[in-house]
Each structure stands twice: as C-alpha cells, then as structure tokens.
Amino acid sequence: MTSGAPLLAISGLVVRYGAVAAVREVDLQVDESEIVSIIGPNGAGKTSLILAVAGIIAPAAGTVIFAGRTLGGIALEDVVAQGIALVPEGRHIFASLTVMENLLLGATVRRDSRAVAADLDRFFAMFPILAERRRQPAGQLSGGEQQQLAIARALLSRPRLLMLDEPSLGLSPMMVDQIYALLSTIRTQGVTILLVEQNAERVFGISNRVCVMSGGKFALAGDAAEIKSHPRFDAAYFGVHVREAASGP
Amino acid sequence: MERLVQILADAVSVGSLYALTALGIGLIFGVMRLINFAHGELITFAAYTLLALFGQPVPIMIFGGIAVAVVLALVTERAAFRPLRNADPTTLLISSFAVSFFLQKLLILVVGSRLKGLDFLPELGRQIEFAGIRLQLLQIVTIIVGIVLLAALTWFLRATRLGLHMRAAAEDFRMARVLGVRANKVIAVAFALSGILAAAVSCLIVVQTGVVQPRMGLQLVIIAFVGTVIGGLGSLSGAALGGFLVGAATILLQAFLPPDLRAFREAFVFIAVALVLLFRPQGLIPARGLKERI
Numbered sequence: 001m002t003s004g005a006p007l008l009a010i011s012g013l014v015v016r017y018g019a020v021a022a023v024r025e026v027d028l029q030v031d032e033s034e035i036v037s038i039i040g041p042n043g044a045g046k047t048s049l050i051l052a053v054a055g056i057i058a059p060a061a062g063t064v065i066f067a068g069r070t071l072g073g074i075a076l077e078d079v080v081a082q083g084i085a086l087v088p089e090g091r092h093i094f095a096s097l098t099v100m101e102n103l104l105l106g107a108t109v110r111r112d113s114r115a116v117a118a119d120l121d122r123f124f125a126m127f128p129i130l131a132e133r134r135r136q137p138a139g140q141l142s143g144g145e146q147q148q149l150a151i152a153r154a155l156l157s158r159p160r161l162l163m164l165d166e167p168s169l170g171l172s173p174m175m176v177d178q179i180y181a182l183l184s185t186i187r188t189q190g191v192t193i194l195l196v197e198q199n200a201e202r203v204f205g206i207s208n209r210v211c212v213m214s215g216g217k218f219a220l221a222g223d224a225a226e227i228k229s230h231p232r233f234d235a236a237y238f239g240v241h242v243r244e245a246a247s248g249p
Numbered sequence: 250m251e252r253l254v255q256i257l258a259d260a261v262s263v264g265s266l267y268a269l270t271a272l273g274i275g276l277i278f279g280v281m282r283l284i285n286f287a288h289g290e291l292i293t294f295a296a297y298t299l300l301a302l303f304g305q306p307v308p309i310m311i312f313g314g315i316a317v318a319v320v321l322a323l324v325t326e327r328a329a330f331r332p333l334r335n336a337d338p339t340t341l342l343i344s345s346f347a348v349s350f351f352l353q354k355l356l357i358l359v360v361g362s363r364l365k366g367l368d369f370l371p372e373l374g375r376q377i378e379f380a381g382i383r384l385q386l387l388q389i390v391t392i393i394v395g396i397v398l399l400a401a402l403t404w405f406l407r408a409t410r411l412g413l414h415m416r417a418a419a420e421d422f423r424m425a426r427v428l429g430v431r432a433n434k435v436i437a438v439a440f441a442l443s444g445i446l447a448a449a450v451s452c453l454i455v456v457q458t459g460v461v462q463p464r465m466g467l468q469l470v471i472i473a474f475v476g477t478v479i480g481g482l483g484s485l486s487g488a489a490l491g492g493f494l495v496g497a498a499t500i501l502l503q504a505f506l507p508p509d510l511r512a513f514r515e516a517f518v519f520i521a522v523a524l525v526l527l528f529r530p531q532g533l534i535p536a537r538g539l540k541e542r543i
Binding site for chain 2: 054056076077078079080081086088092094095096097101104105106108109153157
C-alpha cells in the first residue's frame with residue numbers, strides 16, 4: 001500500500017433488502033490509525049454499511065477497497081485474513097464455549113501459535129476478569145464482560161481495521177466509559193477503528209472524524225469537533241430538513 | 250439375576266447402536282440445521298460394501314465400508330446440500346428425502362430388493378461367560394464400540410482445533426465464519442464423521458441380523474431421529490442420550506411387557522416420546538443458543 005492512500009475506501013456503496021435501499025451510494029475513506037464514527041438513528045443504515053464491509057451482506061453496487069485490495073466477491077471467512085475484524089451488535093460471543101475457546105476462535109486465521117499465546121497473556125493482563133473466568137462458559141459473563149471478550153476476540157486476529165457495531169448498547173454508563181477508554185488504547189497500538197453508534201454523545205471524545213447517517217446516506221461528515229458544533233447536527237441526525245427561515249429553538 | 254443382566258446388556262447394546270446413529274444425525278443438524286434422512290443410506294451402502302467385499306480379510310471389509318460411507322456422505326453434501334446451503338430448512342429436509350429415496354432405489358435397481366444373507370464375523374455370536382453370567386460377545390463389542398466412538402468424538406470436539414471450529418459453527422455459524430472458520434471444511438468434516446459413525450453402526454447391525462437389505466438404514470434412522478428430537482435437536486449429548494434411551498426402551502419393553510402387549514412395544518415407546526415432548530418440548534438436553542444457520 002502506498003502511503004497516503006486510505007486504509008479503507010468505500011465508494012458508491014448500495015445495500016438493498018429487496019426493494020428497500022438501506023444504504024444509498026455512500027462514500028467513505030478511513031485512514032490508518034484513525035477512529036471514524038458513524039452515528040445516526042435506528043434504521044439509518046449504519047449496521048448495513050459495516051456488515052457490507054465485513055462481507056456479511058453483499059452490496060448491490062459500489063466498491064470496498066481495503067489496503068489496496070478490492071473486497072468484492074471474496075468469501076466471508078476470508079475477510080478477517082485481510083485484516084478486518086468485526087465486533088457485531090449483540091456481541092455474538094459463543095455462549096456455550098469457554099472464555100478461552102472464544103478467544104482462541106479469534107485467532108483462527110493465525111498460524112503463529114507462540115505469538116497467539118503471547119497475545120493471550122497480554123489480553124489477560126488487560127482484561128483481568130477474562131483471565132479469572134477463562135475456563136467458564138462465556139454465556140455466564142455479564143454484558144460488559146461479554147463486550148470485553150468480543151473486543152479481545154476480534155483483536156486476536158491482529159486486525160488492521162477493527163469495526164464495532166453499537167459497543168455501548170445495553171451497558172451501564174461506567175462500563176461504557178471502560179469500553180471507550182479501551183478503544184483509545186487500541187488505537188494507540190496502531191489499530192484503525194470504524195465505530196457505529198446510536199449513542200452520539202459518546203463518540204465525539206475519541207473520534208477523529210464523525211459521519212452522521214440518516215436514511216441510508218451521510219447527512220454530515222467531517223472532523224469530530226466540527227460536527228459536534230455544527231448548526232445542522234440535530235437536523236441531520238434526526239433526518240429533518242430544516243429550512244433556513246425556520247431555524248431557531 | 251442372569252436373565253436381568255442379559256436383558257440389560259441387550260438394552261445397552263441396542264441403545265448404543267441408536268445413540269451412534271442419532272449422533273451421526275445430530276452432527277449434521279448441528280452445523281447445517283439439516284435433518285439428514287439420507288444418513289440411513291450411508292448405513293445401507295456400508296452394509297452392501299461388506300457384502301461386496303465378503304471373503305476379503307475382515308479389516309479390509311470394515312475399511313471398505315467406512316470408505317464408502319465417508320465418500321458417499323461427502324458426495325451427497327457436495328451434490329445435494331451445498332447448493333441449498335442458504336435455502337430454508339424445509340428445502341434441505343426435502344432434499345435429504347430425495348437423496349435417501351434416490352440411493353435406495355438405485356440400490357434396488359442394481360442389486361434387487363430381496364434381502365441377502367451375510368455371515369459377517371459369526372464368531373461374535375458366541376456366548377461368553379462373565380462373572381458367572383452368560384452374555385453374547387456381540388453385545389459387549391457393541392457397547393465397547395459405542396463407548397470408544399463416543400469418547401473419540403468427544404475428544405475430537407473438545408481437544409482439536411477443528412473440533413472447536415465445529416462447536417462454534419454449531420452455535421453461531423455466521424459469527425464463526427466472520428472469525429475465519431471455513432464453512433466448507435467444517436461441514437465436510439461433519440459429513441465425514443457421520444459417515445464413519447454410519448459405517449460402524451452398519452458393521453454391528455450386519456453382525457447382529459446376518460442380512461442386508463435396501464431399507465435397513467432408513468428403519469434405524471427413523472427411530473434414531475426420534476431419539477435426537479427427545480434428546481434435544483442441535484445438542485450432541487442430547488442426541489446420544491435420546492438415541493440410547495429410545496433403543497434401550499424398546500428392548501426393556503419387549504422384555505417386561507406382558508406377552509399380549511409385546512407386539513405393541515413401539516406404541517409404548519412413542520407414547521413415552523409424546524410425553525417427553527409434551528413436558529419438555531426443547532428436549533432432555535436442549536441446545537444452547539441455536540442461531541441462524543450461516
């Protein structure tokens with residue numbers, strides 16, 4: 001990859017469910033070591049967008065280029081080997097498998113078992129609760145612990161891009177703080193993050209750039225600080241078209 | 250006392266046969282949400298392989314039976330089930346009936362529908378004396394084969410990388426694939442394992458009955474399928490337990506029902522099944538967190 005080219009380049013992406021278009025010609029570029037957040041209300045198309053990048057749903061049109069390689073048409077199980085890891089909404093941990101087995105599954109695409117063992121030690125130091133419960137079925141963990149497990153599992157594939165869908169959903173505010181602190185740490189370790197959140201307030205603190213999605217399109221996109229104070233932010237988020245004359249409280 | 254032990258040995262050995270059959274069905278259901286009625290034809294084809302290889306050394310006959318069942322399992326997966334992997338479970342079920350009928354009729358076309366005698370391992374029919382009690386050697390071998398295969402399968406699923414991938418795929422196939430678990434590999438391995446289990450059942454049932462016939466597998470599979478349902482569809486331990494209970498119950502009813510009612514022992518088994526399903530519709534050992542297939 002030539003320096004300067006984005007790590008992830010999405011252009012003209014369309015996702016359809018039957019006649020309904022969930023994502024309508026979206027363009028997005030994510031640079032190495034950035035945190036980019038996509039926020040928007042329920043049904044805005046955020047999840048569809050990252051599921052298309054992850055290869056779980058096939059886009060109706062558009063291209064996804066990751067690290068200089070077009071992802072179109074590659075099998076779902078090959079996406080992770082390209083360096084993309086996903087923490088899906090609802091976490092999708094394997095409840096009947098142990099915490100350790102869940103983590104090992106994260107390293108499915110790796111063959112360097114010694115480095116995997118070192119990574120496991122590192123994650124156990126980072127997430128003491130997972131170390132303590134490594135032999136327990138993952139279904140017995142609390143929601144926040146499961147979220148930590150899902151993130152650690154995703155990181156075990158040594159991704160260049162980590163995508164998270166609503167990581168704060170259903171967690172206590174304190175737990176959400178912990179998860180977001182964790183994301184900052186992960187970024188400093190050189191992992192690029194694409195984050196989808198309904199919880200808009202949370203993302204401004206850690207994101208470099210924020211895209212506001214509504215009705216399948218980006219209504220606003222730009223630097224986090226700029227979007228946060230943008231006069232049309234609320235309107236964009238809720239998908240209302242505010243006429244200039246009607247602006248005001 | 251002797252008679253009681255003999256009945257119990259019979260019940261446990263027949264239970265083991267059905268447990269192995271139910272496990273074969275349960276393995277495929279686990280990863281594909283497919284109830285593979287063609288599992289019966291794996292058993293039947295393995296039996297006919299024994300017939301075809303009759304006269305060869307026993308290890309070659311057994312190996313031949315296993316090889317044919319495994320290859321047939323892989324071919325049916327590739328030809329009939331892989332193209333339908335994203336179809337709904339009903340379509341897969343109908344496809345498995347089609348495969349089952351096709352293979353059965355093919356066999357009738359080629360070798361005829363009459364049953365044929367096959368004197369495979371007649372020495373297992375011997376009685377042996379064990380602590381003063383006379384037991385049939387075959388029953389003991391069947392129980393040992395059942396335990397060994399169950400232990401081997403458990404070891405494979407618990408201790409190997411591929412086994413971990415299969416368990417993950419059985420719980421949440423899509424998430425497993427997102428993590429890089431290869432769907433084709435996991436499903437092919439499940440089919441190959443079901444072929445091995447079918448071949449083992451086939452060898453044991455041939456020794457027991459001394460005959461082969463084109464419908465022999467289907468009869469076993471229907472009873473074993475009932476076992477997987479009462480055990481809890483999607484749970485392997487449930488399949489093994491359910492298959493075992495249904496098989497053992499048949500023998501116990503045969504032994505302990507009043508003679509007038511013995512002809513109706515299946516009716517009693519199915520009453521018991523109906524009761525289990527009424528009070529525990531999810532099965533005795535329900536599968537945890539069954540999710541979308543792929």
